[in-house]
Amino acid sequence: MAEVTTIRPFTAAAFNQYLAEHKLMTVKCTKCDSVYAPPRAICPKCHSEEMEWVEASGKGKLAGFTVIYSGPTFMVEQGFDKKNPYVSGIVELEEGTFISARITGLDMSKPAEIKVGTPLKVDFVEFGEGDAKKTYLAFKA
Amino acid sequence: MPKVKPLPRGVAMVGAGMSKFGAFAEKNSRDLFVESYKAMTKSVDKGFDPSRIDAMYVGNFSSDQFEHQAHIAPILADAIGLLPIPATRVEDACASGGVALRQGVMAIASGMADVVLVGGAEKMTALNTAAVTEALATAADVPFEIPAGFTFPGFYAAMASAYMAQYGMKSEHLMNVAIKNHDNAALNPNAQFGVTIQTWMEGRVAAALKKGKPAPTWSSIWDFLHDESGNPIIAYPLRLFDCSPVSDGAAAILLVAEEIAHQFTDHPIHIIGSAQASGSALHDRPSLTSIPAAKTAAANAYEMAGVTAKDIRIAEVHDCFTIAEVIASEDLGFFAPGEGFKAAEDGMTARNGAKPINTSGGLKAKGHPVGASGVAQAVEVWKQMQGQAEARQVDGDVSLALTHNVGATGSTCTVHVFERRN
Numbered sequence: 144m145a146e147v148t149t150i151r152p153f154t155a156a157a158f159n160q161y162l163a164e165h166k167l168m169t170v171k172c173t174k175c176d177s178v179y180a181p182p183r184a185i186c187p188k189c190h191s192e193e194m195e196w197v198e199a200s201g202k203g204k205l206a207g208f209t210v211i212y213s214g215p216t217f218m219v220e221q222g223f224d225k226k227n228p229y230v231s232g233i234v235e236l237e238e239g240t241f242i243s244a245r246i247t248g249l250d251m252s253k254p255a256e257i258k259v260g261t262p263l264k265v266d267f268v269e270f271g272e273g274d275a276k277k278t279y280l281a282f283k284a
Numbered sequence: 285m286p287k288v289k290p291l292p293r294g295v296a297m298v299g300a301g302m303s304k305f306g307a308f309a310e311k312n313s314r315d316l317f318v319e320s321y322k323a324m325t326k327s328v329d330k331g332f333d334p335s336r337i338d339a340m341y342v343g344n345f346s347s348d349q350f351e352h353q354a355h356i357a358p359i360l361a362d363a364i365g366l367l368p369i370p371a372t373r374v375e376d377a378c379a380s381g382g383v384a385l386r387q388g389v390m391a392i393a394s395g396m397a398d399v400v401l402v403g404g405a406e407k408m409t410a411l412n413t414a415a416v417t418e419a420l421a422t423a424a425d426v427p428f429e430i431p432a433g434f435t436f437p438g439f440y441a442a443m444a445s446a447y448m449a450q451y452g453m454k455s456e457h458l459m460n461v462a463i464k465n466h467d468n469a470a471l472n473p474n475a476q477f478g479v480t481i482q483t484w485m486e487g488r489v490a491a492a493l494k495k496g497k498p499a500p501t502w503s504s505i506w507d508f509l510h511d512e513s514g515n516p517i518i519a520y521p522l523r524l525f526d527c528s529p530v531s532d533g534a535a536a537i538l539l540v541a542e543e544i545a546h547q548f549t550d551h552p553i554h555i556i557g558s559a560q561a562s563g564s565a566l567h568d569r570p571s572l573t574s575i576p577a578a579k580t581a582a583a584n585a586y587e588m589a590g591v592t593a594k595d596i597r598i599a600e601v602h603d604c605f606t607i608a609e610v611i612a613s614e615d616l617g618f619f620a621p622g623e624g625f626k627a628a629e630d631g632m633t634a635r636n637g638a639k640p641i642n643t644s645g646g647l648k649a650k651g652h653p654v655g656a657s658g659v660a661q662a663v664e665v666w667k668q669m670q671g672q673a674e675a676r677q678v679d680g681d682v683s684l685a686l687t688h689n690v691g692a693t694g695s696t697c698t699v700h701v702f703e704r705r706n
Contacts, residue, residue: 155427155428158427158428159427179568181425181427181428206446206572207442207443207445207446207572208441208442208445209434209437209438209439209441209442209445209519209520209521209522210441210517210519210520211433211434211435211437211438211441211519211520212516212517212518212519212520213414213417213435213518213519214433214435215414215417215418215421215430215433215435216414216418218433223433228520229433231432231433231434231438231442232432232442233442233446233566233567233572234567240568241567241568241569242428242567243428243429243431243432243434243565243566243567244432245431245432245433254520254521255521257445258449259445259446259448259449259450260449279431279432280431280432
């Protein structure tokens with residue numbers, strides 16, 4: 144049973160705060176029941192402003208992916224490079240909405256064998272110490 | 285869907301020019317824009333008095349990040365002696381140029397201006413490749429897409445992975461797009477990479493021999509394109525030759541009200557369709573194999589122009605990556621979903637094919653100075669419609685042409701339809 148929590152603002156900061164608590168939260172429109180991730184303050188389908196946070200089940204499947212050999216600085220700092228690539232993907236959540244995430248648990252030496260449709264489970268990757276610690280949304284194959 | 289209203293006043297292109305695209309250590313965006321403006325003025329058959337220009341719109345994605353220079357529009361207007369006309373910088377990522385073109389169309393159609401200069405300029409090569417990649421990444425939905433590690437090659441690679449899974453395409457199929465666009469660019473003196481892939485490969489062998497190194501033994505361009513040392517993987521499944529380059533360059537076109545076009549040329553190119561649409565981040569779409577904003581912009585531009593996809597003779601589309609050209613050829617209605625990669629393989633999009641795409645060499649080989657690209661597409665349309673495309677001129681009459689310019693993964697798309705009537 145998904146947990147409904149009290150209202151935090153529908154912002155990137157609140158979404159990231161939830162990630163730090165190891166929760167992937169979606170936003171649901173209380174008028175038309177549409178579910179969104181990342182958060183939205185206004186429902187694009189019915190324009191209602193009555194939204195609520197709902198925790199996602201954490202189950203999903205791979206809708207599209209890439210193996211990146213040359214990433215942005217923050218990924219290089221986390222130890223990724225040409226010899227140690229990583230996977231970024233678009234995940235279709237069980238709730239029917241999609242989100243961008245890092246994908247773990249795949250054999251990156253054989254990218255041609257990574258399959259769109261692979262079942263995934265939410266994961267949370269932490270990097271940095273103390274105040275600099277950041278939690279990244281990931282999905283594990 | 286945005287409402288499609290007819291243009292309240294006709295708009296015509298009466299001149300077009302571009303700088304050479306490439307990497308120019310000694311030139312900034314201002315210098316390149318001056319070159320493009322001079323080329324444009326030469327293209328106006330009957331000449332014109334620059335003081336007739338009422339306004340200027342210039343596409344530029346990020347001179348702030350690339351050159352540490354913001355507020356670039358009045359600087360560019362000053363450089364070509366157009367002060368004090370209103371000069372406006374337009375930013376919608378890689379669609380900045382296409383959106384600037386549309387602003388120019390609207391300024392004339394509304395009656396607020398009679399003569400408008402539309403430009404685009406970007407100077408990217410002062411930064412190294414890693415810094416350029418990060419600057420381009422700011423065009424994404426930064427808080428929600430970037431933490432996943434995505435880069436722009438990565439976004440389009442993810443679209444390619446979904447397309448391959450849905451339609452059975454192999455990554456090899458995308459090489460047909462790169463080969464064709466390099467073939468076209470080899471005939472375009474303004475292209476950054478004006479060489480065929482065959483010539484490129486032979487150059488690599490010659491360079492190795494000159495240095496006394498063992499020469500690579502590629503047996504064909506296909507061998508070269510499959511080889512990690514010839515064509516390294518950037519973001520699986522995309523390789524180096526699937527990606528447009530980092531470029532410096534500028535483009536300029538002159539738009540005027542239809543009723544005064546004959547004062548500038550006997551052969552104006554009428555802009556009969558102009559549309560723009562916006563889209564979500566890549567993850568917020570029902571499908572990764574099509575760009576909804578492109579389909580909307582195309583439908584609206586066709587409706588405004590009163591034409592269909594079938595009527596279009598040539599198109600310049602936004603091939604920032606090879607997969608983007610395949611998807612564009614479907615979103616524009618030239619081919620059915622899942623058929624675009626086969627059309628490229630069958631030569632249908634080649635210069636002598638049924639639907640020539642990117643006769644200029646496209647972003648892939650002509651170069652992609654991002655804010656200039658949407659305007660440079662109109663420059664190629666101008667040349668093809670005037671019969672001035674030299675060795676790359678397509679056969680027969682080019683009476684209808686189209687440009688398709690995309691920002692980010694499709695958060696912005698513009699489509700323009702051009703007509704030559706005589």
